[in-house]
Amino acid sequence: MKGFLKRLSPFAPDNSGVVSALFEFGGLIAVCDAGGCTGNVCGFDEPRWFTMRSAVFSTGMRDMDAILGRDHLLVDKIVSAQETVKAPFAVLVGTPVPAVIATDFKALRRMAEKRTQVPVLTIESTGVNYYDKGASKAFEMLFDTFAVENLPVEKDSVGILGATPLDFSSCQAGKFLADSIDKKAYVYGMGAGLEAVKHASANERNIAVSPSGVAAARLLEKRFGTPWKMASPWLPEELLKNCSSLAGKKVLIIHQQFAAAALREKLLAAGADDVACATFFMTEKSLTAPHDRTLKEEEDLAKAVEEFKADVVIGDRMFKKVLPDFQGGFIDFPHFAVSGRLWENL
């Protein structure tokens, strides 16, 4: 049945993806909700929330706000909070409530910009899509708004786009990604902040390390001619160690597409017989191999394993719940957007 989950629990939604992408840029982030969505984001989907202060707020919508569309009250609240936070920009994040009442985000943006005198980004997430869609929109809008100045290219500088703990399952991913590149790396949103975004045109090239980074990479290519590629330059050592004896095996990797594709390359190089990737999330055609598949429903996962006749499945261990009859090997590859597990807490 469409949308029915018997064994899995819901993956991170698009509004979490928006907050995750923008968490470290110093903006005032207002989630347009009644409180529960912000609670989900801060209490569950944003592991940095407990160690790093960021101005993430709920707009605290109530039934009459939704019914009467009291946008001016929302703008009053933003103006008042901005007096405290003094953020360089503000973000309004959509949730199911504004989606149902068809909030006019463009009008909200104009009203809020006029009164706060800072740029206001409005991201119309709905809470029904996956995190990557929200993160992608957020990165794209951030660069569209702030990466406007055409600067001379800085030799050996690399912009890393699409890094979030939701994708990389580690709060240290920014450091690991930067260390994995032999150049001056700016990991946007996990180490590199708003000033680095403003100087993005100086990058010699960009790397989209997850599907969430692709739209921003394309934007920067179009605006400044910055070449880019898709890659996932960091895979955890522990994972590679656990995958060290898969020569001759048929392996199915279930993860975010870029991470899965990077692992596939390593496994094939180490002698795996065949490796397919499956994902519930966004995909890029150029990284898709013939056996790869996009999963929609919970039961698609078991079908994918059966049809590929996998000897070994690599994926977040939450997926094991859907594979009670699978007799092959299973290697845990945590995906925070799936299970909320971090490598550092394993």
Place this chain on the structure above:
Amino acid sequence: MADRYYFISAGELAAKGADNIPDELIGNKHLIYSSPATLAFNSPGAQGFGVKRAGLAVPDSVMLLVAPRCCGRNTSALAAPGNLGERFFYLLLDDTDIVTGRHLVRIPEAVAEVCKSLPAPPSAVMICITCVDALLGTDMERVCRKCTEKAGVPVEPCYMYALTREGRLPPMVQVRKSVYSLLKPLPKRSDAVNVLGFFTALSEECELRFLLKQAGVNKIRELALCADFNEYLEMAEANFNIVLNQEARYAAADLEKRLGIPSVELTRLYQLDKVQRQYLLFAAAIGVQFDDKVYYNEAAAAVENFMKSHGNISISVGEWLNGDPFELTLALLRYGFKVPEIFGTVGEGNFVWVKKIAQLSPETRISSNLSPTMMLYKDNEIPCDAFIGKDAGYYHPGVPGVNWNGESQPFGYAGIKALFTELDTVLTAGKEKK
């Protein structure tokens, strides 16, 4: 322009009166800061007991969450084997569903599928719906009846309508009614009572049980202690209900209307004399006498010993705890301690405590955890020797204290005794370390 966190002294606030509480202390007048200190209030489901977990208090029940994926996301935290994860199912809505409500026709089929997937039929399927259905005006009672027809098990709605939090029937009030809604009339037993209000059990040491036994009450039932659905159904034979949390008033009224069970309300207090007085009035109301001397003395001794060991220390009080922060503050002040600050939500209900605090300690600062200005609160900005409440602990890293928000529910003399005993343990350990 704010350059520090907002606070108001108890003296100033009392002078303003309950009708003039400053906007900074009222959640719906500003953006809500969901700091780790306040997650439990802004989004009860994020940490602690939200509607989803509460709805599963009915023994052997399962829950179907019908909502956009963002509403069910944090349930992953409960998904560990042996936890509640195995009792949650989801019907996730897409963009079209949330606008047209077409998902409603799929719910009966999903409920049937849930029942089919389980080794034994559940006692009930609780259907949790969220803001989307609140806005769509879904008649969930009707949908539940259809589900019962299709699946052959009781199906009850749980309304997780965060939009109505400050309304007449907020979600945590509604869900308390939902969890007792499966009770059907039974002949009354004069020696049976129910304790309503919490989703977890009263602490084992709580004297309320012993006092009721003294009065001839042999069956004291709590939802959390019902071993199975049959035991749960026996709650319908109670002679009266004892309401320990005002959020259960609506459920108690419903039980009185449907099953003819009257109720009496007791408040969780930390002032010894008020606890004693409450028991006296309660005993009179039910026509008995309680001998509570031994429990009173034990609690009084715990307070006295603590004072002897640690002196009249200053304690920061938060609201993420089992109790009302203002009543607890008043108790601490009356015992002789100092309370420099309270993080709490002031309303009509607890303003009476604010007035009394103002008389004893007018300079005590009152702040709202939810205020955006709390971003500016510097760690340990107001020095204290100890904290009570998980949120107060967040603002005072390195300071000894107790979260006092455990699942075993403190009440009465036993609650006072346990609080001071726990505080003593923590503070003594801190001293020894030094």
